[in-house]
Amino acid sequence: xxxxxxxxxxxxxxxxxxxxxxxxxxxxxxxxxxxxxxxxxxxxxxxxxxxxxxxxxxxxxxxxxxxxxxxxxxxxxxxxxxxxxxxxxxxxxxxxxxxxxxxxxxxxxxxxxxxxxxxxxxxxxxxxxxxxxxxxxxxxxxxxxxxxxxxxxxxxxxxxxxxxxxxxxxxxxxxxxxxxxxxxxxxxxxxxxxxxxxxxxxxxxxxxxxxxxxxxxxxxxxxxxxxxxxxxxxxxxxxxxxxxxxxxxxxxxxxxxxxxxxxxxxxxxxxxxxxxxxxxxxxx
Amino acid sequence: xxxxxxxxxxxxxxxxxxxxxxxxxxxxxxxxxxxxxxxxxxxxxxxxxxxxxxxxxxxxxxxxxxxxxxxxxxxxxxxxxxxxxxxxxxxxxxxxxxxxxxxxxxxxxxxxxxxxxxxxxxxxxxxxxxxxxxxxxxxxxxxxxxxxxxxxxxxxxxxxxxxxxxxxxxxxxxxxxxxxxxxxxxxxxxxxxxxxxxxxxxxxxxxxxxxxxxxxxxxxxxxxxxxxxxxxxxxxxxxxxxxxxxxxxxxxxxxxxxxxxxxxxxxxxxxx
Numbered sequence: 001x002x003x004x005x006x007x008x009x010x011x012x013x014x015x016x017x018x019x020x021x022x023x024x025x026x027x028x029x030x031x032x033x034x035x036x037x038x039x040x041x042x043x044x045x046x047x048x049x050x051x052x053x054x055x056x057x058x059x060x061x062x063x064x065x066x067x068x069x070x071x072x073x074x075x076x077x078x079x080x081x082x083x084x085x086x087x088x089x090x091x092x093x094x095x096x097x098x099x100x101x102x103x104x105x106x107x108x109x110x111x112x113x114x115x116x117x118x119x120x121x122x123x124x125x126x127x128x129x130x131x132x133x134x135x136x137x138x139x140x141x142x143x144x145x146x147x148x149x150x151x152x153x154x155x156x157x158x159x160x161x162x163x164x165x166x167x168x169x170x171x172x173x174x175x176x177x178x179x180x181x182x183x184x185x186x187x188x189x190x191x192x193x194x195x196x197x198x199x200x201x202x203x204x205x206x207x208x209x210x211x212x213x214x215x216x217x218x219x220x221x222x223x224x225x226x227x228x229x230x231x232x233x234x235x236x237x238x239x240x241x242x243x244x245x246x247x248x249x250x251x252x253x254x255x256x257x258x259x260x261x262x263x264x265x266x267x268x269x270x271x272x273x274x275x276x277x278x279x280x281x282x283x284x
Numbered sequence: 285x286x287x288x289x290x291x292x293x294x295x296x297x298x299x300x301x302x303x304x305x306x307x308x309x310x311x312x313x314x315x316x317x318x319x320x321x322x323x324x325x326x327x328x329x330x331x332x333x334x335x336x337x338x339x340x341x342x343x344x345x346x347x348x349x350x351x352x353x354x355x356x357x358x359x360x361x362x363x364x365x366x367x368x369x370x371x372x373x374x375x376x377x378x379x380x381x382x383x384x385x386x387x388x389x390x391x392x393x394x395x396x397x398x399x400x401x402x403x404x405x406x407x408x409x410x411x412x413x414x415x416x417x418x419x420x421x422x423x424x425x426x427x428x429x430x431x432x433x434x435x436x437x438x439x440x441x442x443x444x445x446x447x448x449x450x451x452x453x454x455x456x457x458x459x460x461x462x463x464x465x466x467x468x469x470x471x472x473x474x475x476x477x478x479x480x481x482x483x484x485x486x487x488x489x490x491x492x493x494x495x496x497x498x499x500x501x502x503x504x505x506x507x508x509x510x511x512x513x514x515x516x517x518x519x520x521x522x523x524x525x526x527x528x529x530x531x532x533x534x535x536x537x538x539x540x541x542x543x544x545x546x547x548x549x550x551x552x553x554x555x556x
Contacts, residue, residue: 004378004450004451004453004454004458004459004460004463005378005379005380005460006371006374006375006378006379006460006463006464007375007379007381007460008375008379008381008383008384009375010371010372010374010375010379010460010464011371011372011375011376011379011383011384011387011388013367013368013371013372014368014369014371014372014391014431014435015372015387015390015391017364017368017424017427017428017431018390018391018394018428018431018432020409020428021406021409021424021425021428021429022394022397022402022428022429023390023394024405024409025402025405025406025409026397026401026402026405028405028408028409029401029402029404029405032404032405032408039407043408081300084293084296085296085297085300088290088293088294088296088297089297096297099297099301101543102301102304102305103300103301103304104547104550105304105308105539106304107550108485108532108535108536108539108546109489109532109535110488110489110491110506110507110510110531110532111489111491111507112489112491112506112507112508112510112511112531113507113510113528113531113532116510116511116514116524116528117307117310117311117525117528118307120310120314120521120524120525121307121310121327123521126322126323126327126521127327128310128327128328152303152304152307156304157550157551160547160550160551161551164551184290209396209398212398213398213399213400213401215400215491215492216491216492216495216507220511220514234398234400234401237400237401238400238403241403241404242496247404247407247408250404251404251405254400254401254402254403254404255401257398257400257401258397258398258401258402261396261397261398261401262396264396265395265396266396
């Protein structure tokens with residue numbers, strides 16, 4: 001009988017490809033953070049100069065602060081809305097199915113399209129806020145406008161997750177509670193929410209990592225402005241590297257992004273459905 | 285069982301409907317206005333004299349070229365992901381060696397790598413490979429970063445295949461390659477559809493890799509084209525909105541035909 005098991009060669013193209021464009025860059029970015037490089041020519045090692053500069057760089061610290069603000073506000077804004085709509089849309093009525101298929105439309109638009117659309121819509125002279133409301137031009141408001149636009153784009157995705165998870169809750173739980181005379185609110189608090197806890201964690205971490213790496217929305221919508229009011233960390237890295245031609249220094253900012261992203265993703269592995277998923281895989 | 289209608293939730297859903305549909309309505313109506321009318325009328329009014337001139341302006345402005353580039357990038361990315369991803373998932377599920385399993389763990393960690401953080405070394409690699417400013421420069425990293433989710437979705441689906449099916453094939457004398465073609469491919473079809481949708485949508489809407497890895501007009505894709513239109517048309521918002529709408533139309537068409545696949549593709553890999 002011929003061997004029925006595929007050899008390791010079947011996985012080599014995928015692993016090689018991934019190693020070249022994802023794993024190697026991860027290693028390279030750490031190396032580059034210890035070099036001086038203008039984007040042309042060869043990176044020149046310069047010791048820990050980039051890192052001591054980063055430690056003293058007030059603008060980078062401010063960018064970290066803005067990134068954290070963006071992450072927290074995005075989570076606070078998106079989670080309740082996505083959760084409520086998702087649970088509502090999980091109901092059996094036909095009207096809900098129709099409505100939710102409309103709710104998902106923003107997911108199909110590219111970030112570029114969404115950013116340009118909102119920029120035009122929020123224009124202080126010709127948009128819906130005519131009368132001079134500066135949604136994008138006021139340094140105190142701009143970052144919240146960014147949060148709103150990001151939410152408009154991604155709430156549908158999280159809604160979809162909650163909707164799927166809410167559909168999987170056994171109806172018998174609700175029937176028992178109804179017999180006990182539980183109110184709608186108490187059913188939501190004592191059955192729905194606990195049953196959705198893994199989805200809540202997964203969705204939250206995806207949201208946080210997503211906000212950490214938000215880039216194109218902000219670049220197109222505000223370019224980091226007004227001033228530096230919306231210059232979050234990934235944008236700060238991009239501008240430092242590709243506009244300021246300080247690729248070495250930008251790499252050290254990128255390493256910070258990797259560390260923050262990895263820390264958040266370890267949280268995914270730890271607390272969310274991914275753990276259940278991977279143990280399932282090992283068990284087969 | 286009877287349930288009382290949930291009025292507050294229904295009302296909230298209607299408010300959200302307005303928030304979703306309002307901007308989309310704005311894109312459509314703004315794209316039908318003349319510049320004159322855009323400057324003078326309320327943005328939510330329906331245009332008094334709808335015109336398609338803006339679409340003509342956009343189509344004359346290089347839109348066709350961007351569209352073709354986008355199709356090339358999307359098709360090639362999907363092809364690469366399937367070509368290397370499907371055999372990989374098959375090896376992970378049915379293969380034995382340590383190498384395969386260790387590699388898969390590494391690949392799953394890739395779910396956590398933010399593409400932004402690796403963009404500088406990717407730029408370095410692409411320039412060193414003399415691929416800078418070509419469509420290939422966009423395709424290769426886009427495909428590589430799509431692989432973790434694609435392989436995850438495929439392995440999850442192949443694990444559900446009972447091993448008796450594989451054994452029956454082996455008794456018939458089929459080698460691993462024939463099993464891949466005659467058993468794995470048909471059984472994984474739903475997962476493959478999910479991967480196609482997820483990968484295609486990412487490639488179609490990609491922004492960062494095209495931004496950093498291409499430069500010239502001839503290798504520009506739609507998302508960058510849109511951004512470029514913003515500079516080119518200046519305050520010609522109606523033309524810009526026409527470009528936005530044109531860039532979305534192909535996906536809307538797909539959405540109408542394959543809604544179910546699209547929705548499962550969007551949440552690919554994030555189990556219930």
